[in-house]
Amino acid sequence: MKITDLCEEIWLGVSSNKTRSGLTMLGIVIGIASVIAMLAVGQGSKAQIEANIQSIGSNLLLVQPGFQRGAGISVSAGRGSAQSLTREDATALASISGVSAVSPETTSRQQIVAKGQNTNTSIVGTTPAYLETRNLNIAEGSFFTDAQIASRGKVAVIGPTTRDDLFGEGGDAVGQKIRIKNMEFTVIGVTAAKGGSGFTNQDDTVFIPISVMSTYFTGNDMVGSIAVKAANQERMSEVQASITALLLQRHGIADPQQADFSVLNQSDIASAASSATQTFTLLLASIAGISLLVGGIGIMNMMLTTVTERTREIGLRQAIGAEKEEIVGQFLGEAILLTVLGGLIGIGLGYGIAWGLQAFMGTKTQVAWSSVGLAFGVSAVIGLVFGYYPARRAAKLNPIQALKYE
């Protein structure tokens, strides 16, 4: 028997009973579609979390004050409660090799008033390097300069959300006055929107020179944290070690266990988050995998029914000279055709669901080519595995009994 003829027989076998073939495929269609859609949701949320982490900055190390401990007793007031970092520390860190930018940051929550509107948001006192460490862009106007820090200029750069709250959506903010703690600041710029990032919403923030922050708000030279941007990802651990060493030396601490600061590495945060999404994706995939398995059993069930129903046909084919292999080939081929067709439709449907979730539900989804390949491979294997037993059974039929089968 020629292979093209075998393919034609397989096609005719499947297409001659369209309702049943369609229903048989449905199990596989649903299984594959759910695998694709679930993995797309998993991949999408992973990508979203990674984007969120990227939005705090890239190649970022965060230096935070350590625990404040009372003398001699080990009562901790919590991480970051100590005031141990100064602007001088930040300046010193900038000289470490492999560091591309350093920005000290002090945050304070304040009521802001402008033109009768008011809002409560966080005020960040920082330096122009903040733009680089935090990957922040200016949409209108400009950021403040080092000269404005030196002269303690009462200028502010506001986030787009704050601008909307104070001046109306898309309102003209640059040049306007705002009042913070009864001090008048001139808005000189608006930052570009970054989207709601998970940790701090940089779109709803007011940035002022750090000198103004320390003079009028905190009253001392301490800073809340220092963001350090490494030149590239490969140097991050090296830079982290250098920061630790330099700060220990500057603070006169010999034992690293007693450090009054801690250095958070962004890639640690990223890997923790991605391992969480990995688990989430795995969970979704295993649910989808179960539905795929059920679909495969459905195929086997239908193929067994088909073999029983077509017993007389099998007997006839044997009587006119079909060999065992040819019978196996036909029934196995039919099972594989059903699963592969079901797989293709399932991939299309999975894409559709993933698209729909993103378009209508706002769930970020991302269809990975690997999951498409996986789904397709799995469906072909299911056809092979679950089609083999019925096909074998067909070929083992005794032609005499098969012909007499009622």
Place this chain on the structure above:
Amino acid sequence: MIEVKNVTKDYTNGNDVARILKGVSFQVQKGEFIAIMGPSGSGKSTLMHILGALDTPTDGTYSLDGKDISALPEDELARIRKAKIGFVFQAFHLLPRATVLRNVALPLLYAGMDRADREGRAKEALLAAGLEEERHLHLTSQLSGGQMQRVAIARALVNDPAIVLADEPTGNLDSKTGDLVLGTFQRLHAQGRTVILITHEPYVAEHAERILVIRDGELVEDKKNAHRRMQTDAI
């Protein structure tokens, strides 16, 4: 051309051994038209299965075209059936959702023949079996019983077999259509085909040249048919 020598067939069911054929011997020459007749349970169907290479004898030999095929494995038997045997069944056994032409060409598919040759030979066989060309592309489920049996006869002829084995070919047909089908076998015989008809009806058997009677697994009679009934399949 066909030589059956001391063929026995046993069926075992648990500890019971039933001997269905008890040493049957006969010969059939090329171009003969014989009828194997016997009541149900006589063993004629078992004999037909052995003649048709669907089954092998427990003992004894069966040679077809000078080759002993009494102890071949299943796939070898399938090849013998493909090359040398044409079956016509009582129940027709056509693929209902396929066209007449495809049904007839089916044995050639397993012989690995090209499509164009298959269809050419299927058309010839259909014309030889008396089914006019306008019906060749109909689905077999749209045909009458007589037409279905003609399609089945055409399918049996398409591989140019050494023998045409017909198992109760008129059993599902009314007597008028049955006569037409018997007429077709007589015409094929006149054209030189070897035809073996298996039946329990004396009326049907009387259309053959020679009648073998089987009873209780034994060949009890092997005679020339002196009063042959003749039919025509002219439509």
